[in-house]
Amino acid sequence: MPESANARVNVVFVCLGNICRSPTAEGVFRAVVERHGLDRRIGIDSAGTGAYHVGEPADQRAQAAARRRGFDLSAIRARKATKGDFKRFDYVLAMDRQNHAALSRICPPGEEHRLSLFLDYAPQLGQRDVPDPYYGAGDGFELVLDLIEAASEGLLADIRENHF
Numbered sequence: 001m002p003e004s005a006n007a008r009v010n011v012v013f014v015c016l017g018n019i020c021r022s023p024t025a026e027g028v029f030r031a032v033v034e035r036h037g038l039d040r041r042i043g044i045d046s047a048g049t050g051a052y053h054v055g056e057p058a059d060q061r062a063q064a065a066a067r068r069r070g071f072d073l074s075a076i077r078a079r080k081a082t083k084g085d086f087k088r089f090d091y092v093l094a095m096d097r098q099n100h101a102a103l104s105r106i107c108p109p110g111e112e113h114r115l116s117l118f119l120d121y122a123p124q125l126g127q128r129d130v131p132d133p134y135y136g137a138g139d140g141f142e143l144v145l146d147l148i149e150a151a152s153e154g155l156l157a158d159i160r161e162n163h164f
Contacts, residue, residue: 009163010043011155012085013118014103015095018048018078020141021130022095023058025118025148027066027073032152042159045089047081049102054078059134065141069149086111090163091155093118096129119147121154 013025026046033042048054057063058073066073083106085092092107092115094100103115119128130147133140 007163008041008043009091009159010089011045011091011093011159012081012089013044013046013093013095014049014081014085014099015046015130016048016050016099016132017053017134018046018080019053019056019059020062020134021132021144021148022046022048023073023076023078024062024066024071024141024144025093025095025130025152026076027058027071028145028148029152029155031071032149032156036156038156038164041164043089046076047079047085049081049099051080054080061133061141062144065145069145071145082106083108086114090114091116091159093155096132118151118155121158122147122151123154125150 013022015021023046026044030044033039056078058076063073086108092103094103094117100117107115117128119125119130130144133144
C-alpha cells in the first residue's frame with residue numbers, strides 16, 4: 001500500500017569495495033530518478049562490505065564506462081556499510097549473494113525486510129548477481145551497466161508502486 005505523498009524513500013547499493021558496481025548503481029539510479037523528477041523524494045547512496053577503498057573515487061574504468069553512457073560517478077567516494085544503514089535506508093541492495101551474506105551478518109534483528117539482491121528487480125535478466133568487473137576485461141564494466149540499467153527501472157517501478 002502506498003505511503004504518504006510526502007514520504008522519502010532511501011536506497012543504498014552495496015558491493016565489496018564500493019568502487020565499481022555499487023557506485024555505478026548509485027550513479028545510474030540517480031540519473032533514472034532525476035529523469036522521472038523524483039530526486040527530492042528518493043535518496044541514493046552506495047557502500048561496500050569491505051573497507052579496502054574508503055574515501056577513494058570510483059574505479060577509473062567504471063567512471064569511463066559510465067561517462068560513455070552519460071552517467072557521472074566523479075563525486076562518489078567509497079565508504080563501508082554499517083548496521084546503521086539498515087535504519088537509514090528503506091532498500092539495502094546487495095550486488096551479489098556474497099555481499100548479501102555479509103550484509104545479513106550485520107543486519108539488526110527485525111530489519112531483514114530491507115535487504116535484497118539488486119537484480120531481483122530485473123527478473124527478466126535470469127541472473128541474481130552483478131558480476132564484479134574489477135579483475136576482468138574492460139567489457140565487464142559494460143555488462144555491469146547493462147544489468148544495472150535494467151534493474152534500476154524495476155527498482156523505480158517497485159518504489160512507485162509501494163511508496164508513492
